[in-house]
Structures are given as structure tokens and as C-alpha cells.
Amino acid sequence: MKLFPSTIHFTGLNTPVRAEASVRDLIVEGEIPSDIQGAFFRAVPDPAHPPMFEDDVALSADGMVAKFMFENGNVDYDIRYVETARYQAEKKARKALFGKYRNPFTDDPSVKGVDRTVSNTTPIWHAGRLFMTKEDGRAYEINPHTLETLGSWDYHGALKSQTMTAHARIDPDTGEMFFFGYEAGGLCSREISYCIADKEGNLVSEQWFEAPYVSAMHDFVITEKYAIFPLFPTTADLDRLKAGGAHWAHQQDLESWVAVMPRYGKVEDIRWFKGRQGVSCFHLINAFDEGDLIHMDLCLSDTNAFPFMREAGGIHCNQSEIGGGLIRWTVDMSKDGDDIVETPLGPPGDMPRLRDRDQGRPYDSAWYLSMNPEGGPPLPGGPVGVAFNALLRIEPKTRRLDMMPLGFGMGLNEPVHIPAKDPAHEGWLMMVVDRQVEDNVFESELWIVDAGNVSAGAVARVLLPLPMKAQVHGWWVSAAQLAQAKHGE
Numbered sequence: 001m002k003l004f005p006s007t008i009h010f011t012g013l014n015t016p017v018r019a020e021a022s023v024r025d026l027i028v029e030g031e032i033p034s035d036i037q038g039a040f041f042r043a044v045p046d047p048a049h050p051p052m053f054e055d056d057v058a059l060s061a062d063g064m065v066a067k068f069m070f071e072n073g074n075v076d077y078d079i080r081y082v083e084t085a086r087y088q089a090e091k092k093a094r095k096a097l098f099g100k101y102r103n104p105f106t107d108d109p110s111v112k113g114v115d116r117t118v119s120n121t122t123p124i125w126h127a128g129r130l131f132m133t134k135e136d137g138r139a140y141e142i143n144p145h146t147l148e149t150l151g152s153w154d155y156h157g158a159l160k161s162q163t164m165t166a167h168a169r170i171d172p173d174t175g176e177m178f179f180f181g182y183e184a185g186g187l188c189s190r191e192i193s194y195c196i197a198d199k200e201g202n203l204v205s206e207q208w209f210e211a212p213y214v215s216a217m218h219d220f221v222i223t224e225k226y227a228i229f230p231l232f233p234t235t236a237d238l239d240r241l242k243a244g245g246a247h248w249a250h251q252q253d254l255e256s257w258v259a260v261m262p263r264y265g266k267v268e269d270i271r272w273f274k275g276r277q278g279v280s281c282f283h284l285i286n287a288f289d290e291g292d293l294i295h296m297d298l299c300l301s302d303t304n305a306f307p308f309m310r311e312a313g314g315i316h317c318n319q320s321e322i323g324g325g326l327i328r329w330t331v332d333m334s335k336d337g338d339d340i341v342e343t344p345l346g347p348p349g350d351m352p353r354l355r356d357r358d359q360g361r362p363y364d365s366a367w368y369l370s371m372n373p374e375g376g377p378p379l380p381g382g383p384v385g386v387a388f389n390a391l392l393r394i395e396p397k398t399r400r401l402d403m404m405p406l407g408f409g410m411g412l413n414e415p416v417h418i419p420a421k422d423p424a425h426e427g428w429l430m431m432v433v434d435r436q437v438e439d440n441v442f443e444s445e446l447w448i449v450d451a452g453n454v455s456a457g458a459v460a461r462v463l464l465p466l467p468m469k470a471q472v473h474g475w476w477v478s479a480a481q482l483a484q485a486k487h488g489e
């Protein structure tokens, strides 16, 4: 194609920007809290070229890594493409050579065998290194100071898995990073890798096990004792791909599963618990142990939230009619059987954010994005095609909810959490807020919100002089962590 398609994947907040840019000393309204010293990294999918096919999706767009750098109340901004093998091949050809989302059979023959991943989902910081991730391939390492791409990351040749999740979990006490990869043995393979990197960043464990079906396993959770792998029935099929079809199709009549194993144990010790049919979940807030019980808190919906994954499975419904909620699933490791007990915790939503120190532990509060019933129609754009317009703070123990509702024509990107020096203070949330100013024209600000008092709104706002294409996930890296970066300035 010569032009970008006029579908939702390339319009609204998904309108391609494609500019690598740097802006020093952004304008700040209000005072940036002194706790905020460090960098907010963001993953922004932004297609460098018009796609080969009209029906291309936002999830296929080339990854850009953006950085808001905070130093003593001053804010600088940078955004650069992740120079994946795919990006470099297309840059040289000055056009798209890779075809449909996660379907290599639709590629230009000239790029057969070239790494297809676009590194567009989550920036992850671990053991002094910054990675850009996407679940269909391995991570790319990024220089956190310059945003230069350093190359594909395989733990110095140790990693066997061909894929790595965009949702790793870091234990706050041990500093270990727990992660997995599905389709670990190649396209549509049922193999799942389960890996641990120690606090120095060495891969110290990698085990593989087999899934009951090839599932879009987007996230997983750990507790102090267990590693937990939920599988939902959005499935892949090699014959469909070979016929030029979609990678994912949601199957409303297939059951979901949760695999549970001791986190330092063997995959042979996995127990499988059976979940509801047809449900879907992309993100979990957290999980924790209570004696022999394991609780996991999921952003669950009745069907897949992505229209293109539903439609490939023959499911047709309105986005606004999809039911769901923040739901707790509990399993009892002292009992036989495969039962899951379900408890509702909060209203529907997604893009949850947990304090780093609460990972895998009982927790008092967390945050996620939802809809404000009085906010008017949602802004078009983002991975699923509509933006959230309310920020929720939830106390899972008391079910208490607080909300920061946005007004008409406004939308939210996922926040990061920044701890406060004062242990009695809940810290800060930071997120990009978009506002529609005319048809397909948006202005954006970076908002800083008191994490314990979200209904008070922004305490400081950073004005952004460039259009901000919709973000997927972000990561906060403190100045102290940046000072320990393995790549110096």
C-alpha cells in the first residue's frame, strides 16, 4: 500500500506519527514532586511504513521506545524506533516487507527467516538493562541513556526459548525476574518456556512444558511459593496461517486453564485447574499465597477484548456490550481436583498497575483503567480501538474504590507507579492523557497524580508539544537504577 489505511488501526490515537524526536525542558504546570527522579519509559507501536495489507492491525506496528527523563523538576523527552531486524530490512527497502500480524506466510520472500518481532509492547528494566519486548519473539536490548538499539537479547546465548513474554514479574526481595514464552519452540508450537534470571541478570533456569492448546498467553503471575500460568481460549492454528489467515481466533466454547507449579520446582509438578469457557484475560494485577490458597486477581472479560481476534472466531458483538470485571480466582493446593473459586472484586477495566514491592504478596491497593459512564464516547485508538477514560484505585481487602473520571473527549494511557520517600505516602502515578481538539487531532499532557488520592486529579501536568501515538505499556526506572545501568553514558 502507498497510503495508511483509514481503519481504526491507523486513525484516531493510532494515527502514525513516525517521528524520532527529542525535546528538552518540557513546560510544567504545577510542581513535580521531589520523589520523581528517573525515567518513564514507554512502548509506542508506530508503523514506519504503510502496511502490505489493508486489514493490518495496530499490534503489528513497529515498536518505538519513548523516555520522559525527570531531574530535579525538569523533564526531557526522547522517542526512537527500536531497530529490530525487521525495522532495518524495511528501512532499507523503504516499504513494508512483512505481511499480516504474526503470519510469516504472508511476507515478501526477500525476508524469509528474518526475525519478525516488532518489540512494541513493554519496556522492561532488569539487572541494569533495558529491554523492549513483544511476546512473539525475543527482547531487544536498548541503551537507556541514548535509546539506541543494542540487539536481540538471548542471555549471552543461554536462552533456548524463541519467545519471551512482555509481562515478566520481578520478586521485590530476591531481585529475580520470572518470565515465560509461549510458542517457545516455533510458530504455533504448544511448548511454553518458564525461565528465571537472577538479580545479576543471568539466566539460571529454563524449563519447557506443553500447553493443552496454543493460547495467547499474554501475562502470568508469581507468588512467594508458586509460578502461575493462566491460558485463555484464543488459539492459533498452523494450517490457518499457511492459508494466509489470522494468527488468533477466539473460541467461545473452549475452557480456560491455570497451570500452577512451585516457582523453584519442576514443570513435571504442574497442577492444572479448569476455568470458565470462553473467557479472556490479558492482564492480572497480582497473585499471593494465603496458607494453601493461591489468589490471583484478573482483568477478566466474557470474550476476547480485541475485535479482530473475536471476528476470526466468528464472534460478533459490540465492544461496549462485553461484560467482565476485576475478578479473583482462588485455588486450594491442599485439595485434589481442578476447581477454581471465583470472587468479584471490582468493575471491568484493564491496564492494571501494582507497586513493585507488592509483587506476589498480599496488597492493600492497586490501580487500573476503566470507563467513566459520564465521559461521553471513548476516544478512538489504542490496541483494542477505544481509550479508557477513568483511573480507578482499588483496595482489594475492603473493595473500596476511588475514581479519577476524565471529561468529554479525553482518554488515558496506562500509568506507572513511582514510590515516595515517605513510607506513609502511597507514591505517585504518571500517565499520558489525550484530549481531542478537532476531528482526528489530539493534544496530550503527562499527568502526575497522588496514588493515594486519585480523585483529586493531577498535582502537576507536563505539556507535550508533539502528538503522542497510543502507548501500550510503560516502566518506571529510578535515577538510582539508571546509575547502575550496564551501558554507561
Ligand code: V55
Pocket (backbone or CB within 6 Å): 045, 059, 120, 121, 134, 135, 218, 282, 383, 472
Ligand atoms: C497485546 C499486545 C500486543 C500483542 C498481543 O495487550 C497482545 C495485549 C502490543 O502487542 O502482540
Ligand code: FE
Pocket (backbone or CB within 6 Å): 121, 166, 167, 218, 282, 283, 473
Ligand atoms: Fe500487556
